[in-house]
Amino acid sequence: MSxxxxxxxxxxxxxxxxxxxxxxxxxxLVHRLPIHEAYYNAFIDVNITxxxxxxxxxxxxxxxxxxxxxKYPCFGSGKxxxxxxxxxxxxxxxxxxxxxxxEATLQRYFRSIYxxxxxxxxxxxxxxxxxxxxxxxxxxxxxxxxxxxxxxMENCLPSLGLSKYFKFFVCSQDVGHEKxxxxxxxxxxxxxxxxxxxxxxxxxxxxxxxxxxxxxxxxYLLTSDxxxxxxYPAT
Numbered sequence: 001m002s003x004x005x006x007x008x009x010x011x012x013x014x015x016x017x018x019x020x021x022x023x024x025x026x027x028x029l030v031h032r033l034p035i036h037e038a039y040y041n042a043f044i045d046v047n048i049t050x051x052x053x054x055x056x057x058x059x060x061x062x063x064x065x066x067x068x069x070x071k072y073p074c075f076g077s078g079k080x081x082x083x084x085x086x087x088x089x090x091x092x093x094x095x096x097x098x099x100x101x102x103e104a105t106l107q108r109y110f111r112s113i114y115x116x117x118x119x120x121x122x123x124x125x126x127x128x129x130x131x132x133x134x135x136x137x138x139x140x141x142x143x144x145x146x147x148x149x150x151x152x153m154e155n156c157l158p159s160l161g162l163s164k165y166f167k168f169f170v171c172s173q174d175v176g177h178e179k180x181x182x183x184x185x186x187x188x189x190x191x192x193x194x195x196x197x198x199x200x201x202x203x204x205x206x207x208x209x210x211x212x213x214x215x216x217x218x219x220y221l222l223t224s225d226x227x228x229x230x231x232y233p234a235t
Contacts, residue, residue, distance in 0.1 A: 019141040019192045021170075022129075023179075024148040028162060029123040035061055038122070039093070042112040048105065052097035060096035064089050075149050077176045082151050086114060118155045125160050133165040141195060143168035145188045147178045167195055 022028060031038070036058040043051035052060070068089045076085035090110050094101065101109070116122050136142065143166050144153060150173040157163040168191035170184060177183035 017140065019143065020136065021143045021145040021185075021188050024144060024146040024152060024157070027126070028129045028133075028144075029125060029152075029156065029160070032122060032124050034058075038116060039090075039113060042109055042116065045112050046105075046108045048101070048109060050099065052094070052099050056097045057093070060093045061089075063096055064092035068092065074147075074176055074178055075173045077173050082149060082173070083114065086110070118151055120156070120159050123152075123156050123160065125162065130162075133162065137165040141168075141192060142166050143170065143188060143191060145170045145179065145184060147172040150174055168192070 025031075033041070036054060039057050039061060040051070040054045068085065072080055072085060072088075075082060080088070087110050090113060091106060094106070094109075133142065144157075146153065148171065150171045153163075153169050153171055157166075157169075163169075168188065170188045170191060172178040172184055175184045175187050179185070
């Protein structure tokens, strides 16, 4: 049963709710390829012959991602640019595989990956997500509250034809706090209230707890019938 029909059957979107916030990765989009495969393909795309084994890239990326997230959380919010954060992560990933390249080669490799995940090639839209957006965007104020990189929201959602369904976009990279911090949910609530003030079309009686609960409920419903093949850390 699709997420939309399940919502209707179980009356999980009551009339009292005026706004719904959704996540991005795993809820609206999934990666077309596992990350380590995309990283390996980038070596081929830029003609690097001395490349790591495919099996070595997976643990290397996971370790580098974890360390970068601890050192510069929220993709470097307030400290590094998006590009700088990902360059350091890719640099560390390669080091962890035992390989070393010149600065020019590393830049060429990085650019290939960075462009990949800023384009349609990196993601695909979940069928149930598109169905949900088409059905409910005219009935509720829909927004995005996510730990996903801001570039995904600014580049990929519009390119995939999804941004038109949303009235607000809140990203941990902009806020400086990740879900489940109350700070990022408060920013979403502020966006809802601001929209209501300008349109007079909403009754802002939502609470943080309701928004928080519904976000996680929808994330589960929209992905529960999918077997996601990506090992990318949850965002």
